[in-house]
Amino acid sequence: MILPLLPALLLSIVTPAAASDWALAIHGGAGVIERKDFSAADDAAVRADLGKALDAGAAILEAGGSTTDAVLAAVTVLETSPWFNAAVGATFTSAGTVELDAAIMEGASLRAGAVAGVSTTLSPITLARTLMDKGPHLFLAGPAADGYARANSLTQVPNSHFHTDRRFRQLELWRKTAAADVPLSHRMGTVGAVARDRAGNLAAGTSTGGLTGKAPGRIGDAPLIGAGTLADNRCGTVSTTGTGEIFIRARVASQICDRARFAGQPLQKAADEVLAEVKTLGGSGGLIVLGPKGDGMFLLNSLGMHRGRASAGGLREIKIYGDE
Numbered sequence: 001m002i003l004p005l006l007p008a009l010l011l012s013i014v015t016p017a018a019a020s021d022w023a024l025a026i027h028g029g030a031g032v033i034e035r036k037d038f039s040a041a042d043d044a045a046v047r048a049d050l051g052k053a054l055d056a057g058a059a060i061l062e063a064g065g066s067t068t069d070a071v072l073a074a075v076t077v078l079e080t081s082p083w084f085n086a087a088v089g090a091t092f093t094s095a096g097t098v099e100l101d102a103a104i105m106e107g108a109s110l111r112a113g114a115v116a117g118v119s120t121t122l123s124p125i126t127l128a129r130t131l132m133d134k135g136p137h138l139f140l141a142g143p144a145a146d147g148y149a150r151a152n153s154l155t156q157v158p159n160s161h162f163h164t165d166r167r168f169r170q171l172e173l174w175r176k177t178a179a180a181d182v183p184l185s186h187r188m189g190t191v192g193a194v195a196r197d198r199a200g201n202l203a204a205g206t207s208t209g210g211l212t213g214k215a216p217g218r219i220g221d222a223p224l225i226g227a228g229t230l231a232d233n234r235c236g237t238v239s240t241t242g243t244g245e246i247f248i249r250a251r252v253a254s255q256i257c258d259r260a261r262f263a264g265q266p267l268q269k270a271a272d273e274v275l276a277e278v279k280t281l282g283g284s285g286g287l288i289v290l291g292p293k294g295d296g297m298f299l300l301n302s303l304g305m306h307r308g309r310a311s312a313g314g315l316r317e318i319k320i321y322g323d324e
């Protein structure tokens with residue numbers, strides 16, 4: 001498979017927040033996201049759904065709620081939007097089905113829940129949260145994960161509930177051309193949120209359909225703790241989006257956190273260097289990071305990332321393209 005050679009674009013934005021402030025960042029996936037592909041109406045619809053997710057999480061944090069609840073609320077909204085590659089609007093596998101991965105983690109307790117290959121559970125991130133809270137395991141996959149959801153009274157839907165025409169057209173394009181001719185950067189997406197609450201606790205959540213044309217059973221970085229999702233109050237919280245296999249090999253989230261924790265690197269520098277490593281390995285994508293003090297940033301090395309951030313004091317930003 002030929003990996004995309006994307007123009008290098010590394011964008012970093014850092015906003016330190018007061019120690020007692022809450023902060024929230026969300027993403028709706030990275031990849032080749034260019035103005036020419038979005039009508040004004042589509043652009044507005046994407047921004048509106050990002051805004052709803054941001055506001056859902058921000059309302060919980062503003063009211064003094066927990067960081068995990070805020071992450072769950074934001075990701076759940078993104079899962080219901082057809083614009084993003086998670087639950088409704090997810091990419092198709094090569095078999096024409098949808099298989100969903102998700103994870104959530106809490107930075108104070110280091111508790112986590114993760115699921116992969118889910119196909120009938122309405123909200124994979126809610127399933128990951130349920131697993132985190134109720135156990136006894138941390139990670140479940142396939143029909144057993146959906147079975148666990150059923151046993152815990154989580155809403156089940158037919159797999160077709162997640163299907164959209166837009167993603168089906170992407171699958172058809174992928175099927176027509178050799179897989180290698182459709183760059184991964186045109187086949188991906190994911191949603192995620194990272195948050196810090198007023199008490200200083202961090203959390204991360206990520207939910208994805210993976211890549212258009214992925215083999216049934218393929219699992220990406222999103223549900224892997226330390227690759228696509230991580231929260232650790234000692235160093236930061238990370239949710240990624242991009243070429244999953246490379247993000248796994250680069251151990252993106254844990255490498256960023258460990259560089260900050262053990263080598264004393266500022267998070268910004270750590271994240272920049274790890275994303276540069278992803279690029280060297282032939283990958284592309286982006287991530288959102290928050291530090292223990294609520295310092296918030298987006299980073300991407302692809303041509304765009306649906307993203308937003310909010311914090312106590314009124315910051316509310318939503319962006320799509322790499323040059324915004």
Ligand code: ASP
Binds near residue numbers: 029189208242
């Ligand atoms: N990282 C996801 C995966 O490989 C896809 C994406 O974020 O674009 O499953």
